Amino acid sequence: MKQYQHPTVDQISLTCVLHALSDPVRLNFVQCLAQLTCEQPCGAIPTPVAKSTMSHHLRVLREAGIIQIRTEGTQSLTSLRSHELETKFPGVLDSVLKAASSTSSVEEV
Amino acid sequence: MKQYQHPTVDQISLTCVLHALSDPVRLNFVQCLAQLTCEQPCGAIPTPVAKSTMSHHLRVLREAGIIQIRTEGTQSLTSLRSHELETKFPGVLDSVLKAASSTSSVEEV
DNA sequence: AATAAAGTTCGATAATCATAGAACATTAAA
DNA sequence: TTTAATGTTCTATGATTATCGAACTTTATT
Numbered sequence: 529m530k531q532y533q534h535p536t537v538d539q540i541s542l543t544c545v546l547h548a549l550s551d552p553v554r555l556n557f558v559q560c561l562a563q564l565t566c567e568q569p570c571g572a573i574p575t576p577v578a579k580s581t582m583s584h585h586l587r588v589l590r591e592a593g594i595i596q597i598r599t600e601g602t603q604s605l606t607s608l609r610s611h612e613l614e615t616k617f618p619g620v621l622d623s624v625l626k627a628a629s630s631t632s633s634v635e636e637v
Numbered sequence: 638m639k640q641y642q643h644p645t646v647d648q649i650s651l652t653c654v655l656h657a658l659s660d661p662v663r664l665n666f667v668q669c670l671a672q673l674t675c676e677q678p679c680g681a682i683p684t685p686v687a688k689s690t691m692s693h694h695l696r697v698l699r700e701a702g703i704i705q706i707r708t709e710g711t712q713s714l715t716s717l718r719s720h721e722l723e724t725k726f727p728g729v730l731d732s733v734l735k736a737a738s739s740t741s742s743v744e745e746v
Numbered sequence: 747a748a749t750a751a752a753g754t755t756c757g758a759t760a761a762t763c764a765t766a767g768a769a770c771a772t773t774a775a776a
Numbered sequence: 777t778t779t780a781a782t783g784t785t786c787t788a789t790g791a792t793t794a795t796c797g798a799a800c801t802t803t804a805t806t
Contacts, residue, residue, distance in 0.1 A: 546733065711773045
């Protein structure tokens with residue numbers, strides 16, 4: 529469907545990552561993604577916002593280096609760049625996800 | 638000089654914490670604070686912005702529950718709420734600070 | 747070939763935010 | 777009692793951002 533640009537590990541910036549994770553809709557999406565542990569079409573994760581808004585959020589997450597998106601048919605499959613993030617910023621994504629689980633249920637955004 | 642309102646541990650929100658840390662000026666300030674390990678007057682930490690802007694940033698950090706501010710004479714002494722944050726969101730502040738140190742020098746904001 | 751499915755992009759809008767200067771408040775020092 | 781030091785608050789401004797609907801693109805299905 530489309531070619532996506534992803535930052536290399538070198539290009540990933542901490543403040544961009546933190547900013548991307550600081551939005552409730554995006555954090556919730558990332559949380560869902562982490563629990564599903566395999567590539568997911570964007571549509572598989574329920575979100576409280578319009579399709580175009582979600583497209584924007586996914587772009588922010590992708591450009592921050594948090595998610596990987598690839599296209600397959602009409603779907604775009606999304607996955608977490610957990611390993612790369614762990615290499616670049618050890619413990620950050622992990623602790624944030626644990627913190628997110630501890631405070632909020634995934635369903636309510 | 639002034640009475641400050643600080644959120645209780647219960648009131649601290651993950652997205653607010655992440656948002657507060659996602660600004661380079663604020664992250665840098667927090668980084669300095671973490672290295673100094675004792676209460677610091679705001680003026681002791683060099684910042685690239687105007688006094689009123691810094692006051693705004695400190696307010697954001699305080700309202701997010703990241704720093705504690707108390708007044709002594711004309712100075713307001715600032716400290717990290719490391720222990721409380723560690724209790725509420727284990728590993729988050731720590732990993733973010735390590736990540737910050739790994740990518741940027743404290744001096745350049 | 748026509749239609750459906752899944753997203754993206756564009757344009758618009760309302761909200762939030764980082765910034766700075768000016769005026770102010772409080773405390774300490776001369 | 778001035779004056780200096782340290783911050784805060786107010787007001788304004790420009791930038792960024794979250795949101796949505798409409799139009800569009802690409803691929804798959806009928």
